[in-house]
Amino acid sequence: MMEIAGEQMRSAAPAMGEDNGVSPAERRERQERRTALMLISPGVLWMTLFMVLPMIMVVYVSFWTQTTFTVEPELTTDSWVRFLTSSTYLASTWTTVRIWGIVLLSTLLIGYPVALFIGLMVRNQTLQTALLVICVIPFWTSFLIRVIAWRPMLGTEGAINMILMKLGIIDTPLTSLLFSEFAVLIGMTQIYCVFMVGPITFMLSRIEPSIIEAARDLGAGFGRIFFKVILPLSLPGVIVGAIFVSVMVLGEFATAASLSGRKVNLLGNIIVSQVGSLKWAFASVAGVILTAIIAVVITALLRVVNLRKEM
Amino acid sequence: MLSLSSVTKRYGDVTALDRLSVTVPDDAYVSLLGASGSGKTTLLRVIAGFEEPDGGTVTHDGRRLDGVAPHRRGIGFVFQNFALFPHLSVADNVAFGLRYREDNPVRDAAELKKRVADVIHLVGLEGLETRKVTAISGGQRQRVALARTLVTEPRLVLLDEPLGALDANLRERMCDELRAIRERLKVTFLHVTGSETEALLMGDTVAVLSAGSIAQIGPASSLFSAPRSADVARHLNAYNVLSGRVRKGGFEGAGGRFPLPGELPVRDGAPVEIALRFDRISVAPAGKGAAGGASIPARFIASEFTGASVLSFFRLDDGTLLQVVAHLSGPAPRSFTKDELYDLSFNPQDVIPFTERAA
Numbered sequence: 198m199m200e201i202a203g204e205q206m207r208s209a210a211p212a213m214g215e216d217n218g219v220s221p222a223e224r225r226e227r228q229e230r231r232t233a234l235m236l237i238s239p240g241v242l243w244m245t246l247f248m249v250l251p252m253i254m255v256v257y258v259s260f261w262t263q264t265t266f267t268v269e270p271e272l273t274t275d276s277w278v279r280f281l282t283s284s285t286y287l288a289s290t291w292t293t294v295r296i297w298g299i300v301l302l303s304t305l306l307i308g309y310p311v312a313l314f315i316g317l318m319v320r321n322q323t324l325q326t327a328l329l330v331i332c333v334i335p336f337w338t339s340f341l342i343r344v345i346a347w348r349p350m351l352g353t354e355g356a357i358n359m360i361l362m363k364l365g366i367i368d369t370p371l372t373s374l375l376f377s378e379f380a381v382l383i384g385m386t387q388i389y390c391v392f393m394v395g396p397i398t399f400m401l402s403r404i405e406p407s408i409i410e411a412a413r414d415l416g417a418g419f420g421r422i423f424f425k426v427i428l429p430l431s432l433p434g435v436i437v438g439a440i441f442v443s444v445m446v447l448g449e450f451a452t453a454a455s456l457s458g459r460k461v462n463l464l465g466n467i468i469v470s471q472v473g474s475l476k477w478a479f480a481s482v483a484g485v486i487l488t489a490i491i492a493v494v495i496t497a498l499l500r501v502v503n504l505r506k507e508m
Numbered sequence: 509m510l511s512l513s514s515v516t517k518r519y520g521d522v523t524a525l526d527r528l529s530v531t532v533p534d535d536a537y538v539s540l541l542g543a544s545g546s547g548k549t550t551l552l553r554v555i556a557g558f559e560e561p562d563g564g565t566v567t568h569d570g571r572r573l574d575g576v577a578p579h580r581r582g583i584g585f586v587f588q589n590f591a592l593f594p595h596l597s598v599a600d601n602v603a604f605g606l607r608y609r610e611d612n613p614v615r616d617a618a619e620l621k622k623r624v625a626d627v628i629h630l631v632g633l634e635g636l637e638t639r640k641v642t643a644i645s646g647g648q649r650q651r652v653a654l655a656r657t658l659v660t661e662p663r664l665v666l667l668d669e670p671l672g673a674l675d676a677n678l679r680e681r682m683c684d685e686l687r688a689i690r691e692r693l694k695v696t697f698l699h700v701t702g703s704e705t706e707a708l709l710m711g712d713t714v715a716v717l718s719a720g721s722i723a724q725i726g727p728a729s730s731l732f733s734a735p736r737s738a739d740v741a742r743h744l745n746a747y748n749v750l751s752g753r754v755r756k757g758g759f760e761g762a763g764g765r766f767p768l769p770g771e772l773p774v775r776d777g778a779p780v781e782i783a784l785r786f787d788r789i790s791v792a793p794a795g796k797g798a799a800g801g802a803s804i805p806a807r808f809i810a811s812e813f814t815g816a817s818v819l820s821f822f823r824l825d826d827g828t829l830l831q832v833v834a835h836l837s838g839p840a841p842r843s844f845t846k847d848e849l850y851d852l853s854f855n856p857q858d859v860i861p862f863t864e865r866a867a
Contacts, residue, residue: 407591410558413578414585415660416609425608429595 252488259481268477276478280486289462290486296381296453296463297446297494303386304442305435308393312434315394316401317409317427325402332391344455347384351375376458384456389445393438400434401427432502443494447487464490509534510555510664510696515564517550524550526720527564532698534663537690539699539711539728541743547720548700549588552666555698556585568664579610584662588669590653592641599624599637601652605660627659630689647678654686658693665690667699671706683709704745708732716740738862741783747860748789748830751781759861762826766802767856774863781862786833788858791820791842794849803853806830808844820844822852 262271280286315328335343350356351374358370373379404427412422450465459466464487471480510532517525524547532538542548553559555566557578566573573581592601603624606614614620628634631651636644641652650670657665670686671679687710690697701707707714708728715725718739724731732744741747752761754775759768759782768782794805806822809829816837822830830852844850 405589405591407587407589408593410556410578411585411587411591411656412593412604412608413558414556414583415605415656416579416582416611417604418579418610421608421610425604426593 255481255484258477259485261478261481263476263478266475268475276482279479280482286467286483289467290464290490292461293447293463293465293487294490296378296385296461297443299382300385300389300446301439301442303382304390304393305439307386308390308438309397309435311390312394312397312401312431313427316398316431317404320406325398329395329398332394335388335391340451341455343388344384344452347380347456348375351380351383375456376460378457378461380456381453381461384452385446385449388452389442392441392445393435396437396441397431397434400431404430436498436502439498440495443498444491447491447494510566510568510698512551512555513565513567515551515554515561515566517547517554517559517561523720525554525561528717528721529564530715530722530725532664532696533713534696535694536712537687537697537699537710538713538715539701539707540715540717541701541704541707542717543743544702546717548702548717549668551717552585552668552698552700555664556583556666557581582662584657584660584665586653586657586665586667586670588672590649590673592649592652592656594640594642596641597637598633598639598641598644598648598652599628601641602627602655602659604656609660623659627655630658630692631655631685646674647682650674650682654689658689658695662695664696664698667697669701670699671701679706686710704743708744716743718743735783735860736862738781738783741860741862746786747783748786749781749783750828751779754778754780754863759859762824762828763804763806763830766804766859768859768861769857770861772861772863778863783860783862784854785858786819786831787835789830789832789852789854791822791832791834791844792851792853794851796851801853802856802859803851804830805849806852807847807849809846811844822850 258268259276260272260274261276262269262273263276311332315325319325319328338346348355352358353370353372353375355375357374358367361367362370408426408430409422412426417425448465449463450469453461453463453466454469464483468480468483468487471477471483511530513529514527515525515529516523516527528547528551540548540551550559554561555573557573557576561574564574568581568583573583593604596604603620606620606623614623624637628637631654633648633651633655636648641649644652650673654670667686671682674682683706686697686699699707699710701710708731711728713725714728714731716723716731716739723743724736724740731740732746735741735744735747738749738751741749750759750761750763752759752763754760754768754772754777755765756776757768757772759766759780768780772778772780774780792803804824806824809821809823811821812819817833817835820832820834822832824830832852
């Protein structure tokens with residue numbers, strides 16, 4: 198019976214004025230598919246040409262044969278073996294990961310309270326935007342100026358040492374403030390903090406004030422409200438901020454070079470110096486390893502919270 | 509028993525609560541009727557502790573509440589927008605108060621589970637425990653909000669327009685359920701609403717909030733049949749309010765002259781406002797008004813058919829609008845012609861005069 202009914206429906210369809218047996222729903226679906234394709238094709242094309250292909254190229258080049266001044270397309274694992282057996286390069290990989298961890302933590306510890314203030318305490322949208330713009334002001338000056346400005350602050354005759362000596366806290370200037378890992382950490386935290394503040398503020402400002410009031414009304418104190426309501430609801434912001442900071446810190450080389458006096462060598466610094474001495478194959482190895490680390494970090498962060506569901 | 513004594517709350521130049529005093533008895537359903545901007549939400553927020561009053565005191569069962577942090581007041585608050593925790597399931601929303609409250613949290617998992625299950629049964633949410641609150645309907649969210657508050661066993665529950673976000677037939681069902689739940693738990697519900705039908709339907713006691721203070725409080729039926737001021741009559745949305753002057757013990761104003769019931773304690777010429785119920789007026793063609801009663805000539809504007817009754821609008825010469833309700837259970841009301849003059853007749857004994865605040 199069902200089959201017969203279906204047969205009748207099908208034979209009746211063309212009589213109802215539908216061309217080529219295509220129903221309006223199908224036609225609409227095709228149209229939408231065409232539109233979607235048109236919207237994404239420029240981006241896909243661009244990314245394929247300038248990101249995917251170069252990345253494949255870098256992986257390929259990392260297996261080329263490197264001589265002093267030339268690089269030949271003869272496949273070998275020499276560069277990989279050299280990188281993975283050299284304590285210098287493994288140490289700088291570790292330094293990169295360590296500095297990333299510390300900077301991530303310090304931007305979170307400094308940025309979260311700032312975001313709490315802007316996102317929850319300031320309920321005026323205009324003022325919120327104004328405060329976020331203030332956080333971005335450091336970016337109005339060039340990177341170089343910003344980094345150089347740390348020298349009169351942290352140097353042996355810099356402002357911090359002078360203040361500490363005037364206060365009688367120290368007798369001799371601290372030499373470890375500038376041209377040390379400490380200086381790199383301070384510089385990076387200052388520059389990248391705003392990338393943590395922005396996304397967290399955005400998530401916090403979307404929390405209904407009545408939700409926090411409801412938690413209070415149910416008898417919860419501040420600590421419980423923070424850990425059980427505010428933090429979970431802002432977690433997607435923390436993750437997005439952490440991804441921003443991670444990608445930028447892991448790929449860093451300029452801050453490390455100018456604030457550590459070349460004492461701190463990150464993977465980024467190795468790539469710069471190897472490219473400078475035309476060691477393309479070796480630079481490619483470092484590049485592939487750096488990219489792999491970033492991929493692992495981002496995957497791990499995305500595991501913490503399902504962004505698609507939360508945003 | 510909750511009592512507020514000359515509570516004042518100002519926001520800049522705006523006085524939201526003006527020396528408001530009221531007593532809410534135990535084990536009662538009290539509805540608080542007020543127009544938007546009358547300060548009703550402010551009043552609830554002051555009682556719950558989200559705002560502190562600028563003056564006056566709030567006491568509950570002999571305990572001073574003002575100055576106490578909201579999470580230590582032991583008062584339940586059901587928010588208009590429900591304010592559920594969007595990241596938690598239905599059961600976790602309900603368990604929140606028991607689990608995380610500062611005073612005497614429930615640490616025993618079995619007890620927690622039982623109490624949550626009990627209250628989920630009470631509001632009829634069985635089977636939805638593991639759902640996210642973003643994946644349930646408006647009526648179900650309302651129940652979660654209620655369950656979440658009731659599970660902490662407050663003696664007093666404040667409901668801020670709890671039915672405002674629901675659609676009409678759901679609202680009616682929730683009305684019955686709210687009353688039934690309250691009667692079973694023997695707690696006090698203070699239900700704030702802008703709808704006079706909801707206030708009269710829900711409240712054993714109805715309080716009318718006007719200009720930041722309680723204009724009248726009393727049992728629903730007596731409040732409805734005997735408003736004490738023109739303001740209260742206006743809030744009930746069942747009375748025409750006319751203003752005029754006292755002349756020889758009667759009323760003289762826009763609608764003409766007619767006698768007033770009882771002795772008025774004011775001299776001739778004093779301003780007076782009168783209230784006349786929508787359903788105590790009968791309409792007749794001009795010049796044919798019922799003999800022996802009072803009647804006002806007015807022009808017909810429009811009618812609204814509301815199902816069980818017809819609401820008709822008439823305009824007096826000075827522009828005052830009068831409303832007349834005819835119930836369709838009675839003799840079928842005639843249809844009227846627009847802009848035609850009619851006599852609106854009524855028994856002068858049904859007129860309620862107000863002399864105090866009329867100006």
